[in-house]
Amino acid sequence: MARKILCVAEKPAIARAVATHLSGGSFQTHAIRGNQYVKNYEFDFNFGGAWGTCSVTMTSVVGHLTGLDFDREYKGWMSCPPGALFEAPVQETVDKDKLPIADNIRNQAKYSKALFIWTDCDREGEHIGSEVRNQAKAGNAQIEVKRAKFSNTESAHVRRAALEPVNLDEYQASAVAARIELDLRIGAAFTRLQTLQLQTVVAALKEKVISYGSCQFPTLGFVVDRYLRVQNFKPETFWGIKVILSREGKKVNFLWKRVHLFDRAVVTMMLERCLLAKQAKVTKVNQKPTSKWRPLPLTTVDLQMMGSRFLRLDSQTIMKVAEALYTKGFISYPRTETDQFDKGIDLKKLVEKQYPDNSWGQYARELIDGKFRTPRSGRHNDKAHPPIHPVSWVSPNQLNANEKKVYEFVVRRFLACCSDDAKGQSTEIEIQYGDEFFHTNGLIVLERNYLDVYVYDKWESSQQLPNFERGELFEPTEANIFDGKTTPPNYLTEPELIGLMDANGIGTDATMAEHIAKIKEREYVAINQRGGGRSSVQEFIPTRLGVALVEGYDNVVEGLPNSVSLSKPFLRKEMELRMVEICSGTKTRQEVVQQSLDMYREVFIHTQRRINMLKTACRKYLVEETTS
């Protein structure tokens, strides 16, 4: 039998990159019938170990091969009561447009002794790997199955992965299978229920599909929650005391320890007691070295948050660009929760690769010449991927505008991680004036260190403070009352929304950007531009439909003990936690699907029973719209 190994990557570009590295650049390309993107690359490679030198066919899929759907008799919207979808039989079938790709894998498997899976090393990749495995086994029941463990497409890394095959992680594949089934059943049941019921209520919804997704709704919930907080906000006046001292030609402002209070008479009385005391006494003079810490190694969530803040790209664009940079071999895999570098990774070598750059090459050189520091370690490790870092240098003119921005950010962040903290000297002066305490702070930046390369952080020296002695008495130059007004929070921005999703356990780092894009696409939220020019910020504002849905679902569970609204993160958060349990092997896919369905079924029953709450909310927000 031919000693042939069939390799299958998740995307055509990865297949090509891996083929290039393993073959040293000489391979034959064959088109496959029925799909213009997927190609088979053929070459020889010495895998060492049990396989030795083999001929290789490297091909790929295009994401998931199969989809899960209800049996035909349940597909029509009127075919069954929506609640039946919690139990209706489902089937996994190869997507129609993926049939040629599946055929190709089955055919190639026939002539191969082993299948070597090169899908991305994360949960989705593990599941796609299991789909590939099923096809290959259908073509050749005897085929041996292995998978490559890699986190970037840099040449040496890829070759090493080829020599050290591991097994497919069935737990992770099961977790994804569970999630797919839950998303299908819960999504379809609620989408049909709310669409059929709400279409009849308002003319504006007549032709509309009002989709439900267990991540989309809590995501929408955050946007609506903040919107309502802004709308309902009532400004209030506050008063405070400020003390000024002119000394050595400098004007020192002392800030009140109480900051401000919401009672003018009380503040006036307090100020009077300060003035009666005449002299203020210095109670504390603290001078100490201080530092501003260099950033932690970069995770996906951080890339999305920082990226949408500093690079003015939305999170979905950032992920697409990062994905492209990874596929081309410039940065490591951009989906990671890890914020600590493994001890085994040669960071200095990665820094050296940046020498040719015009902007930060010199900085990289200085690091290697003695300024290099081992990066800080965060608390997260997904045990699959390192933090996002550059794997090779690329000249800026080979990148498009967005790629340039994201690549620059990843590199600067990486170099910052390998630098020393910024160092400075801080001074804190506290005084007692009457019964009240005031303080002032000074900062002198002594060494900028990482700030020189990480242009996104700001840390600047303050005005220099005059000298103060502990215990000294002085008469302040001025002591006055100031007033101000409380201001509402701002509408939610994208980095904040990602932060909230992360903190509340909605979505995985890999899917957050999709959920945000979804609620925009569904017209549950719209984008508003705040400010102009460089300082402009994009904010999320819910549409009337968005507000109506959240209010409707909140009202559905109003007054029901232990029932939580679908607009809140808890149900989804619990589901995500159960996925993790599947991955660690403490729960089975079946258990998790049953438990999660039970949880959502309960809310579904409440929703059906109190559907009028939803209808009323839609009428309230959408009928007004048509008449106004």
Place this chain on the structure above:
Amino acid sequence: MTSPDQIAAQILSTKSLPVSQTWLNAFLSSSSTAQRNIPASALAKSAIFRLLASDIRESLSKHRSYVLPVDIHNPAVQERRLQGSIPVQVLDIEDIGTSLWSQIEAIERVERGEAIRGREIVRTIAIGEDPEASENNRANNNPANGAASASGNSGYGPHRLILQDAAGTMVMGIEMQRIDGIALEKLAIGAKLLLRNPSVARGMLLLSPESVTLLGGKIEALDKPWREGRKARLLEKTAGVERE
């Protein structure tokens, strides 16, 4: 048999509360059936327990050495110091270091059940803060920072109290220094405080750990409606747009 005077003396010496003769007699006669076999100290204890739940306008002496001066509110007086120990009861407590609106939001979080463990929602995220700060924030999935606000503990004050003496004179008290036990959740309406030589400035009593002793207690008939009506009162105050 214990005399009322003995008991009154005991209450005065242990709690500095000058009990009213009429109230004490009523108390003793209501418990007369059992009183014979009860020692004076136990009887005094149960009287104190009742006192703390009573309205001091009915239960304490109105003698002028135990009450506030009637002109205490005079805003023209810059500062004066009162002499002796004066018992008062709390009629209202407000946090003047926190905006009304954020107090309302805190109440609503509790109403929505978000104070329950595992049902907290993280609502604000510090972005691009100092690494130390932002790390703390990251750790906040479950924990401390969010907990304080989620449980409805609004702020750290200072608090503004309305206090009433045995004669019914009311005065505003300002918590000038942090006093343990003075907090919205901890201090009941009707709780009794003992003022010791307190200062008064511009008609406001200045409260500090040295000038205030918390005796505790509660007037149930006042406390319950006060708590139930708190959100409505806050809302009403914010409706005026500006608070002055």
